[in-house]
Amino acid sequence: MRPIAIINDFLANLRIWYRSKGTVFWSIAFPILLMLIFGAIYQGQGDITVSLYVQDLDGSEISEQFIHSLGDQLQLEDIPADVDGDEYISENNIRAALIIPEDFGEAIYRFQQGSNESISLSLSLDPTRESINGIIRGVVAGTLHGWNNEITGSRDVLTFQEKSVAAEEFKFIDFFMPAVVGITVMTSTIYGTIFRNTKYRKWGILRKLSTTPFTRWEYLISKMLFMTFISFVSTFLIILVGVVVWDISVSIDPYLFIIVLSAAFAFSGMGMIISRFVKEEETADSAAGAITFPQMFLAGTFFPLEVMPSYLSSFARVLPLYYVNEGLRDSMIYQDSSGALFNTAVIFTIAAVLFVIGALVTKWTE
Amino acid sequence: MNRDIIEVQDLIKKYDDLIAVKGISFKVKSGEVFSMVGPNGAGKTTTVEICEGIRKPTSGTIHLFGKEFSKRSKAIRERIGVLPQEFRSFERLTVKETLKYYSSLYKNKRDIDEIISLMDLEDKKDELYMNLSGGLKQRVGVGMALVNDPELIFLDEPTTGLDPRARRGVWSAIMSLKEEGKTIFLTTHYMEEAEYLADRVAIVHQGRIVGQGSLRELISDHGGHYSVVMHGYDTSKIDILGEEASVDSKNNVSLPVHDPKDISHILSKVMQNGVKFESIEVKRANLEEVFMNLTGTTIEEGDAA
Numbered sequence: 001m002r003p004i005a006i007i008n009d010f011l012a013n014l015r016i017w018y019r020s021k022g023t024v025f026w027s028i029a030f031p032i033l034l035m036l037i038f039g040a041i042y043q044g045q046g047d048i049t050v051s052l053y054v055q056d057l058d059g060s061e062i063s064e065q066f067i068h069s070l071g072d073q074l075q076l077e078d079i080p081a082d083v084d085g086d087e088y089i090s091e092n093n094i095r096a097a098l099i100i101p102e103d104f105g106e107a108i109y110r111f112q113q114g115s116n117e118s119i120s121l122s123l124s125l126d127p128t129r130e131s132i133n134g135i136i137r138g139v140v141a142g143t144l145h146g147w148n149n150e151i152t153g154s155r156d157v158l159t160f161q162e163k164s165v166a167a168e169e170f171k172f173i174d175f176f177m178p179a180v181v182g183i184t185v186m187t188s189t190i191y192g193t194i195f196r197n198t199k200y201r202k203w204g205i206l207r208k209l210s211t212t213p214f215t216r217w218e219y220l221i222s223k224m225l226f227m228t229f230i231s232f233v234s235t236f237l238i239i240l241v242g243v244v245v246w247d248i249s250v251s252i253d254p255y256l257f258i259i260v261l262s263a264a265f266a267f268s269g270m271g272m273i274i275s276r277f278v279k280e281e282e283t284a285d286s287a288a289g290a291i292t293f294p295q296m297f298l299a300g301t302f303f304p305l306e307v308m309p310s311y312l313s314s315f316a317r318v319l320p321l322y323y324v325n326e327g328l329r330d331s332m333i334y335q336d337s338s339g340a341l342f343n344t345a346v347i348f349t350i351a352a353v354l355f356v357i358g359a360l361v362t363k364w365t366e
Numbered sequence: 367m368n369r370d371i372i373e374v375q376d377l378i379k380k381y382d383d384l385i386a387v388k389g390i391s392f393k394v395k396s397g398e399v400f401s402m403v404g405p406n407g408a409g410k411t412t413t414v415e416i417c418e419g420i421r422k423p424t425s426g427t428i429h430l431f432g433k434e435f436s437k438r439s440k441a442i443r444e445r446i447g448v449l450p451q452e453f454r455s456f457e458r459l460t461v462k463e464t465l466k467y468y469s470s471l472y473k474n475k476r477d478i479d480e481i482i483s484l485m486d487l488e489d490k491k492d493e494l495y496m497n498l499s500g501g502l503k504q505r506v507g508v509g510m511a512l513v514n515d516p517e518l519i520f521l522d523e524p525t526t527g528l529d530p531r532a533r534r535g536v537w538s539a540i541m542s543l544k545e546e547g548k549t550i551f552l553t554t555h556y557m558e559e560a561e562y563l564a565d566r567v568a569i570v571h572q573g574r575i576v577g578q579g580s581l582r583e584l585i586s587d588h589g590g591h592y593s594v595v596m597h598g599y600d601t602s603k604i605d606i607l608g609e610e611a612s613v614d615s616k617n618n619v620s621l622p623v624h625d626p627k628d629i630s631h632i633l634s635k636v637m638q639n640g641v642k643f644e645s646i647e648v649k650r651a652n653l654e655e656v657f658m659n660l661t662g663t664t665i666e667e668g669d670a671a
Contacts, residue, residue, distance in 0.1 A: 203454035208510070211418045211448040211520075212471040213440040365420050 025286030053097040055079035060105030095126035121160040129304040178328030179301040193271025198284040206364035231264040255331035255340040266351035272358030295321040369396040377426035388573035399550040401560040404570035410553040447511030451522040457496035472514035485509040501532025557653040589651035598644030
């Protein structure tokens with residue numbers, strides 16, 4: 001055995017490894033990025049503010065004590081007792097609410113006098129925020145369990161019934177699907193643009209095209225047509241699978257088309273700007289990953305912004321994908337036209353700015 | 367063969383502190399194969415890319431088809447065909463699809479099947495570009511430069527990196543164009559390529575043209591006519607051959623001869639001095655020697671520089 005040969009081989013491998021920016025990204029930067037993002041999401045839960053709206057229809061001293069016992073772990077907001085709880089929740093886009101019934105205190109008192117009657121609280125939750133729902137459900141169930149132990153020692157006299165805040169009964173997949181459309185448009189356009197621009201430049205295709213009557217703007221328009229076509233095909237297929245396999249109820253309106261179109265332009269523009277600085281084919285992968293992954297995890301695709309520390313959720317609001325996801329949900333699922341209009345306007349503006357900058361920095365001649 | 371298709375005057379190109387092209391002037395006439403020869407980094411590609419419109423000159427004038435560079439338009443692009451250096455096309459298009467794609471960018475069109483036949487690609491027309499060998503890819507590249515039936519074709523180092531057989535295949539394709547009377551601007555660092563294909567040659571060294579003309583003119587002016595190479599010659603006795611004699615890397619002794627009649631004098635001198643050698647070879651002077659005489663280096667040394 002020749003240790004020198006082994007050491008030299010090891011050093012050569014090390015040299016090759018650190019000179020490949022893509023490999024370094026995936027083996028070092030990517031896991032660190034993941035650890036930082038998920039670490040911030042899960043480790044920093046003490047910083048997370050989870051809000052729960054409470055309507056106390058009972059207004060007794062006991063119900064106030066019960067609310068107080070919830071308050072240590074959740075940020076409680078009031079729903080006035082004199083309004084219709086369900087209407088108020090719907091009108092104010094409240095995503096987690098607990099309604100304490102009128103005879104809450106009285107029923108506990110009756111139970112202590114020997115009645116077998118149980119009391120059910122109503123917990124309304126937004127199915128799109130399953131990770132937050134878990135926290136709220138856990139706090140409410142834990143608090144009720146503590147009270148049940150206090151009152152009976154064993155029996156569940158206090159229970160809760162859960163319902164969706166949405167008018168219809170949606171499954172989580174209904175709410176997740178728009179985000180799948182968003183990340184698909186984002187990844188296909190960003191990766192496609194960066195890879196194509198980098199490869200075409202390296203292979204001399206851009207130089208070749210520049211010597212033909214084909215103009216740079218014709219090239220950009222044709223590429224955008226292609227990206228838009230692919231974005232709509234993938235959107236259509238995702239919706240089709242959602243409808244056929246998961247029986248999802250999807251609303252198709254003009255906002256959906258404008259958002260998908262704007263997203264294709266915004267992310268292509270982003271890809272063009274990035275590819276201006278990517279010199280090697282090998283770096284294209286890591287550059288595209290560096291742009292798409294943080295957006296994927298931070299823009300409310302898999303986790304609602306509320307589960308993130310405030311600095312991360314503030315950061316998410318500057319990411320184009322956030323407005324794509326929110327706009328698509330408002331358009332396709334909630335049928336919230338004011339929300340859809342706002343998010344469409346934001347992503348349209350972002351698309352115009354990014355695409356114009358991207359087009360201007362994409363050069364194929366000196 | 368008289369009309370100037372390209373006319374370049376005092377071309378200078380600077381990249382920050384580096385001056386890549388230092389005042390180059392030349393003309394390319396209609397129907398000729400004009401080759402710019404020189405080592406890597408000599409300024410050939412910069413020059414050809416300026417003529418193609420890919421790069422902007424720092425100063426100097428370029429006329430294509432009698433029109434000034436700055437006034438180039440789509441109309442001029444319709445009349446030129448280009449194979450860029452180290453070119454690779456779309457990997458997942460077939461040969462025929464690739465040619466059709468590039469053809470679609472032009473108003474003027476040449477029949478694709480005719481180009482396939484001219485480039486000897488009939489057997490490969492339905493093959494994906496990515497599955498072709500290096501030589502075939504370059505032939506497709508040359509074919510792509512023909513889709514608009516151009517009057518002027520730029521081929522930037524079309525055979526670099528190819529094995530000798532593949533190189534011959536590309537040469538044959540270029541010869542077909544030459545026979546069609548196309549004007550071709552070829553850059554290369556292979557001397558034998560320029561010798562084989564070019565009507566006129568410009569030798570470029572460190573951003574300047576150090577010599578240009580037909581092969582015969584260059585050899586006559588700068589190369590000497592012949593050289594005598596003696597294998598197995600006792601190199602300790604090289605002095606008897608005079609100052610022009612040199613020893614190559616294989617220990618062969620070489621001597622330029624300006625008149626074939628001098629060969630017999632050299633041989634008698636060697637015999638009279640009792641120097642023995644294994645064999646003798648008489649070579650015509652070539653561009654390699656012209657390059658050496660003009661630049662003081664071989665083209666390989668020029669590459670390294």
